[in-house]
Amino acid sequence: SQKIEQNSEALNIQEGKTATLTCNYTNYSPAYLQWYRQDPGRGPVFLLLIRENEKEKRKERLKVTFDTTLKQSLFHITASQPADSATYLCALDLMEKVTFGTGTKLQVIP
Amino acid sequence: DAGVIQSPRHEVTEMGQEVTLRCKPISGHDYLFWYRQTMMRGLELLIYFNNNVPIDDSGMPEDRFSAKMPNASFSTLKIQPSEPRDSAVYFCATYRRGGNIQYFGAGTRLSVL
Numbered sequence A: 001s002q003k004i005e006q007n008s009e010a011l012n013i014q015e016g017k018t019a020t021l022t023c024n025y026t027n028y029s030p031a032y033l034q035w036y037r038q039d040p041g042r043g044p045v046f047l048l049l050i051r052e053n054e055k056e057k058r059k060e061r062l063k064v065t066f067d068t069t070l071k072q073s074l075f076h077i078t079a080s081q082p083a084d085s086a087t088y089l090c091a092l093d094l095m096e097k098v099t100f101g102t103g104t105k106l107q108v109i110p
Numbered sequence B: 001d002a003g004v005i006q007s008p009r010h011e012v013t014e015m016g017q018e019v020t021l022r023c024k025p026i027s028g029h030d031y032l033f034w035y036r037q038t039m040m041r042g043l044e045l046l047i048y049f050n051n052n053v054p055i056d057d058s059g060m061p062e063d064r065f066s067a068k069m070p071n072a073s074f075s076t077l078k079i080q081p082s083e084p085r086d087s088a089v090y091f092c093a094t095y096r097r098g099g100n101i102q103y104f105g106a107g108t109r110l111s112v113l
Helices: none
Strands: A003-006 A010-014 A021-028 A032-038 A043-049 A056-059 A062-067 A074-079 A088-095 A095-098 A102-108 B003-008 B010-013 B019-024 B031-038 B041-051 B053-056 B065-071 B075-079 B088-095 B108-112
Touching: A003 A088, A010 A021, A021 A088, A021 B108, A032 A062, A032 A074, A043 A056, A043 B041, A056 B065, A095 B041, B003 B088, B010 B019, B019 B088, B019 B108, B031 B075, B041 B065, B041 B075, B053 B065, B075 B088
Parallel strands: A010 A102, B010 B108
Antiparallel strands: A003 A021, A021 A074, A032 A043, A032 A088, A056 A062, A062 A074, A088 A095, A088 A102, B003 B019, B019 B075, B031 B041, B031 B088, B041 B053, B065 B075, B088 B108
């Protein structure tokens, strides 16, 4: 069956460090992979999209990599700040449907 | 645009009652999705529409759940009768064909007692 795993439920890091979140999938051949941010009491908000033929995408302090051989995406936040604390969801685009991972809760400690 | 608008934000009801959740999509977005989010199962797709037509309802858990989209500006998700295990946050999300990015509403937190 199709499965998406995000490496851990929670990740604590020190302010200023780089946070790295992992998304692994099986039995997919997605055309796109997306990352969303979700704050408590709010809906997910889109951050970045990377296509299957792209290896890396950057946006300000965010970087996403996509390895279709390993079936893995890494999401990096450099120079992390307490305001980056949130739950981060990866999502795979399959035809018209998007399937979400369960998310990783990131806590950046001042 | 005001974004995707969901109502109510919170709903508390008793087991057996009918619950109706509402969603107003972003104007011009031709896809609409209903999701349910719980701690245990994460964000699950229940049903989605394209141009007001239901395309895939395989995620709808039981016949107690139904969804409609009578026009491009409005969709409902109904649970009848509701049960305690339906307690969750329900999200509506929309996007425009070719855009790929889903825009979520703020969600409805449902508690069935």
